[in-house]
Amino acid sequence: MTDVPAYLARIGYGGPTEPTVETLRAIHYAHLLAVPFENLDIAVGRKIVVDAEAFLRKVVEERRGGFCYELNGAFAWLLRKLGYRVTLLSARVAREKGGEGPEFDHLTLRVDLGEPWLADVGFGESFLEPLRMKVKDEQSDRAGRFRLVRLGERLQLERAEPGSAWKRQYSFALKPRKLEEFAGMCHYHQTSPDSHFTQNRICTLATADGRITLSEMKLIVTRNGERHEQLQSSEEERSTVLRERFGVRLLVDSAKQEHQDR
Numbered sequence: 001m002t003d004v005p006a007y008l009a010r011i012g013y014g015g016p017t018e019p020t021v022e023t024l025r026a027i028h029y030a031h032l033l034a035v036p037f038e039n040l041d042i043a044v045g046r047k048i049v050v051d052a053e054a055f056l057r058k059v060v061e062e063r064r065g066g067f068c069y070e071l072n073g074a075f076a077w078l079l080r081k082l083g084y085r086v087t088l089l090s091a092r093v094a095r096e097k098g099g100e101g102p103e104f105d106h107l108t109l110r111v112d113l114g115e116p117w118l119a120d121v122g123f124g125e126s127f128l129e130p131l132r133m134k135v136k137d138e139q140s141d142r143a144g145r146f147r148l149v150r151l152g153e154r155l156q157l158e159r160a161e162p163g164s165a166w167k168r169q170y171s172f173a174l175k176p177r178k179l180e181e182f183a184g185m186c187h188y189h190q191t192s193p194d195s196h197f198t199q200n201r202i203c204t205l206a207t208a209d210g211r212i213t214l215s216e217m218k219l220i221v222t223r224n225g226e227r228h229e230q231l232q233s234s235e236e237e238r239s240t241v242l243r244e245r246f247g248v249r250l251l252v253d254s255a256k257q258e259h260q261d262r
Contacts, residue, residue: 002056004081007074010060011035019083021113025129027082028119031075036065036246037124038203042190044250050183052077063247065205067197069186071122072107073179079119085112086119088177094168104177104185106170118148118157124204125211126159126169143206203246212245214238219245 011034015026041048048070055074058064076086091106109119116133120126129141135150145160156171189195204213210222217232219241232238242248
């Protein structure tokens, strides 16, 4: 079983652990700098099971990343162990062509500390520090400007785009959920040809001055607002980038064997 010190070491955090807003901000940010958002197991046929122990083993012991169910599922465990009151929430991700995904499309977290906070270390490029759950209040961090807008009984997370436009990221209700309720959509996202997770291999990680992303064979480095792209010439070169830039080592052979055994 993973313990709290091992998890904190994984994210490079050595500060206070009392359940305060300041600690939540610091741990949230540290997590996003250390643990990448990635879907690499899907491409090699390694099944992702909705199970907290499996999430912890992958993130902490195997030093991997994951997608929302894994990352926020593991992060919820850590926060609870530190004394935070955490609620799992179901979110529906906005689609580029309009509309949004189904319920349980995304797992996000509510953390109550006198007032409710939105925490999320599993969405990829979004806020770096928790947001107050206050409607229409614009909030800023090193990643940009964000706000929550009320849509009936749901809240919608939006991010500011150049030119003062706001882009939808996802909407969520405040109904508490259990981890097992996300199993169906977790299975869908790793098996359906309509899921964007089965169409593109992605690994992305926030940095102190921007972000690094490996999308299929393209390495994208954004630093202080400047973007640079570089195509990798082979799978071997791609694996080297994953190892050296993201700390990710894929056990491809064992994953394929697991897939064949099933």
